């Protein structure tokens with residue numbers, strides 16, 4: 001495994017639409033392992049492939065319950081609402097208030113290319129929405145209510 005360089009806001013790769021993954025090649029497996037390592041090293045709760053410069057529909061998320069790999073994730077349903085601070089590993093040191101669904105249902109292929117469906121609430125719902133948007137070239141900063149502010153390092157949940 002290896003750490004990958006996290007691309008920062010302003011890098012045009014973060015605004016591109018990612019391609020679906022059709023086959024779990026050795027290269028994709030290595031990418032997934034590297035993404036998880038890179039996310040943990042940066043103390044993030046989520047990381048999307050374009051954040052390490054790869055335009056494929058893959059995200060890793062860990063909100064404290066262990067890593068979840070999502071390949072070709074698709075949000076099926078959302079409900080409720082939550083408003084709170086959000087951060088992103090591509091926008092280091094900053095946070096901003098974003099309103100998200102409080103509950104999402106998502107289907108995806110896991111790291112073995114098995115089809116899965118899970119439901120998430122609160123931080124997991126927020127992380128899923130944030131990461132899936134990365135795959136379509138969007139950053140949370142487009143949705144921030146008010147201004148970005150300096151993040152409190154101890155409270156940061158960077159994605």
Ligand code: NI
Pocket residue numbers: 087088089090130134158159
């Ligand atoms: Ni992010």
